[in-house]
Amino acid sequence: MINEMNTIGRHYRLTSFGESHGAALGGVVDGCPAGEELSLEGIQKELDRRRPGQSAWGSTRQEADRVELLSGLLEGKTTGMPIGFVVRNGDCRPEDYEALREVYRPSHADYAWEMKYGVRDWRGGGRASAREHVARVVAGAIAKQVLGRRGIRVVGYVSQVGSVVLPERIVPETVEEVDRQAVRCPDVETAGRMEKVLEEARRAGDSVGGVVSCRILGLPAGLGEPVFDRFQACLAYAMMGINGAKGFEYGMGFRAAGMRGSEHNDAFVLQDGKVAVATNRSGGIQGGVTIGEEAYFRVAFKPVASIARRQKTVNRKGEEVELEVKGRHDVCVAPRAVPVVEAMAAMTTLDLLLAARISRL
Amino acid sequence: MINEMNTIGRHYRLTSFGESHGAALGGVVDGCPAGEELSLEGIQKELDRRRPGQSAWGSTRQEADRVELLSGLLEGKTTGMPIGFVVRNGDCRPEDYEALREVYRPSHADYAWEMKYGVRDWRGGGRASAREHVARVVAGAIAKQVLGRRGIRVVGYVSQVGSVVLPERIVPETVEEVDRQAVRCPDVETAGRMEKVLEEARRAGDSVGGVVSCRILGLPAGLGEPVFDRFQACLAYAMMGINGAKGFEYGMGFRAAGMRGSEHNDAFVLQDGKVAVATNRSGGIQGGVTIGEEAYFRVAFKPVASIARRQKTVNRKGEEVELEVKGRHDVCVAPRAVPVVEAMAAMTTLDLLLAARISRL
């Protein structure tokens, strides 16, 4: 895995650019294998899943989020050349943020970035905004199409919002199943309770955290590059690079810390003459490499930092001030983070699928 | 962050090599700034902290683990050239593993690596063994010395073994404080209970999981490179590349998922005329960049896969067999993982400290 600031991936790579209230978001996908049929509609569909303005508790910003592919295709197929793309920003309102030029919003990137760069784009957080994820969704959608043709699918879902937790036994098989609920929790009853929490928080001018779970299905054995580019390390890197992510775990995760080896080990067995695991507590990865079973993991998200309440903070002159954040913000990032988590998982998987092809000649 | 299989880091880089029962472990540290005084003793001391054979419930393998630096130094100071180093293996017993040539140990790298490479080094797990961490401890020890001179310290400790959890209010300030207990838990009473759990598991021929917590103190603001090389993403990558790691979280971590924004946000205040946070739930990182406060995180480790009990598995011929693993294994990796977690944290921090120097000219 090669990652440099705004580029992620070693073989399948996204270089991303753009700010929340700038001219456009965009990026370049490099290393996509030649000869792959790409459905532009399929890419747009993924963008639509992340698009704001679709629920009461999501951001009310109105964006068409139409993607334009600028290169790398000939007659609907990839040519092995880089795929440049642009998504124009429409509903910009930098004026909403004018008041924030001189103030550091609590738990936002404002103060940190200004210390680092000596300057910061105050227009809606600039590049620190989750709107940057648009580029990832495009690159992930392309990866999904390449993977899908090889039987590999990624299914993400919301498994926790605030204190409401999806029972572990409920596990969705398809994206459709998940997307049926606006909150992207595959269980109707739990989804209902989550929506209530979201609505309450919205009314209180507050926000809530959540957890996105994700499954990668149809994985062949052999993906992951020891010792540093383990499958789980690459996944963790990709997930912890999403705005608001505070934790990553796979397999039994933190719960494994409380277990004994005899409880945790996965016995190998034969299933239809093939090696398989009786249980899959390993999360489909052993020694950093996939074993031909499903990989699954969870990502914790903090509550959105932008809340409609007065908060104490400091301004650029070094004075303590009170602040009320305006703008159009999600109450909880988890539902809209689902396609982003999936995108990052798809990119990581394709990257390591390519890497695995040169482990032997 | 640039990471490629056996190299980690973008500016400060370790390339690691070696197998558990091969001739030697070793590596190359590239990108260490010139003119830094290095104490060889200081490096050896870190290796000694990780060395096996020091407790009843650790591996009983006897290794001197003497490091030899082969290049990159002149009269005790770094020259800006790569630092090659070797740690010879002494107490090899490949014969202990002879029986494992044809069998896949459950929840080990055996099966996955053989699927990937068509071959695997069966001698003590080869490079999949945690003995590879020796190279990381050397590179981390060098990084610690460079950081220490600039007031940055890394303190790791065991905060959970099986079901015994260190109370959160107990937080160690120094490595010495932690190392006073063999189990590397800074609280004597908790440490005692942890040792009991370890002893029980050892007698039962079983193993247990654990959690290592870690603090990075003295951090300046401005470390971390958005949008992918966020401080937390680089840390997560580094930690999830340690053997047995199943989860990573920083700041409030998974607990943040259950919180509200009004509870989680860190108000900015003035302290002695300088900007500070009233609380530090962010874990010292906002927008992927350090804010000049302590960074802290936790890493969950699964129970060691090598247990002295009969287990079901499959052999290379595709037959179901029973297996009893021999060899000299830790009951819990957490205590000896502390210097490894610290090493990875130090390398990551130095890497991003260097990166931050070129954010502006």
Next chain:
Amino acid sequence: MINEMNTIGRHYRLTSFGESHGAALGGVVDGCPAGEELSLEGIQKELDRRRPGQSAWGSTRQEADRVELLSGLLEGKTTGMPIGFVVRNGDCRPEDYEALREVYRPSHADYAWEMKYGVRDWRGGGRASAREHVARVVAGAIAKQVLGRRGIRVVGYVSQVGSVVLPERIVPETVEEVDRQAVRCPDVETAGRMEKVLEEARRAGDSVGGVVSCRILGLPAGLGEPVFDRFQACLAYAMMGINGAKGFEYGMGFRAAGMRGSEHNDAFVLQDGKVAVATNRSGGIQGGVTIGEEAYFRVAFKPVASIARRQKTVNRKGEEVELEVKGRHDVCVAPRAVPVVEAMAAMTTLDLLLAARISRL
């Protein structure tokens, strides 16, 4: 230096995309330091220098080549964020190339790329066209502005066209001096003879080769990263990645092979109390690192492969055929390659200037 297919540079990086007859050329500049004032006009000026349609013996394609910067700037200054940019293609005539779908043009990328990718963009060579250099000129122009503020200038010029060679003693000091002649040779008399050669070749439906020489002035000592990322190695890589480049040499170049050490060595002397070289046969680089003197080098370009004569070749069906290439082609690439050579030199220099800042802490 980190280079991956369509990305060049380690700290200052260009990721380029786009095809000759596709929607647009473009790219992303990542790693540009924050706080740098950028003149959009200055960037456009460089593009204009490379623009086709400006002479009888250059391509007659008409392109406005207007660059649009999409991100990374706030109030005219860089923010440390990636700078995405697009240059729309206007005068596309894929139909000119329709006849070439099934034929491999001699000494073009056609056959090689089809063997590699199984597919190729036949529309004007697709991405194999020198039109891709547009992205490099943009990234180079940004680098030039950052370097210029620090007293570093790059001056390229045509020193050979066919058999007409510029006398070595004539060395231009400024870009203006060079650009005064359409052929970009700083000597009026030689330029006149070059133009004659170009005109003759054009009439004959033929093309000619040439050499571009380049100076980097105002360099500080200390740029270049031993042992692989030597200043000259990075320059060579950058130059040999330009379309049509067949050779690179710096300092005495190939002539050094015929010299003796006593003739070639540069004595160190004191000038105004500072260390300097009495001669500069080294080309400003010793041990891979700049010594604070001018660096100079030469790049040889082959004659353009597209000629208006019948040529023998083979088609995709594996039949020998005769071919006459249409389209709008330069007679010699050297004049329009000057801004490209400069752009690659500027990017390389800025990249190594950034690297040099972390050689010591």
Next chain:
Amino acid sequence: MINEMNTIGRHYRLTSFGESHGAALGGVVDGCPAGEELSLEGIQKELDRRRPGQSAWGSTRQEADRVELLSGLLEGKTTGMPIGFVVRNGDCRPEDYEALREVYRPSHADYAWEMKYGVRDWRGGGRASAREHVARVVAGAIAKQVLGRRGIRVVGYVSQVGSVVLPERIVPETVEEVDRQAVRCPDVETAGRMEKVLEEARRAGDSVGGVVSCRILGLPAGLGEPVFDRFQACLAYAMMGINGAKGFEYGMGFRAAGMRGSEHNDAFVLQDGKVAVATNRSGGIQGGVTIGEEAYFRVAFKPVASIARRQKTVNRKGEEVELEVKGRHDVCVAPRAVPVVEAMAAMTTLDLLLAARISRL
């Protein structure tokens, strides 16, 4: 191609360490495919070809140059794990260089490196010495074995020493043919004249430059990654990173600048039903990608900077002084550079062979 200071290569990678008069030279080869049989003898043989002390006009330093492989092999085959190796220095004489601690040798790395790092290893040039090439020869020897098994061979030879030039029509087919002459020129008569030049220069306390030519035979079509990682750009980078290299050209090289397109273009023809070129002026590469023909190139080397004559220079105190360099130096690097050029060519070729495997899935 990913290159970072002391690491070269993207998929097949060498990380090199060590100084001329330090404890050892060594390195790590990462990315070597699993399952490859390696002959240690074959590696040693390549080192022996580069070993000093074998001729009157080569360095008289006595080194056994025995390589020890420390990892990455099991029962004579690669396992996909990194291959660490060490070559101990024997005949160190730092005392020979004691007098040079305070003086900058003309046209050496001394001054440049001290400006860069604030410190330099004065012992025989430290890491700036060509002795560092030992690591490259090891990594190249491994690459040669992997390539050889797939029908790809690299043959380098000396084509110029001072003013003595090998007639172009003489082209060696095998390494054995070349190595028959100590000067590594495949023509007995020319070799004799070259030796005379070397002997004369030696007696005069002087040195001479030279040219190494190289052929890569048996190449498949499709190697090279547009647009930056072109085969020729990667070769140029690798070659210009060799000590003393001043120029690189492939195919017609600088001569192409004086040619017309109608003279230079290679017509495609059918040979035994397969596409081939009637001529190969392209040097086997079109559009940056191999076409299934031989690739050939030339590297110019300057005369060795260490000469046994008094020279003017400056010392660290900033005083002009006279200097007479001692130590054991080659009169001309070209003969011993042949295995280094081959090694770099082999590494580059294997790297791009691996890259080509993931251009399509």
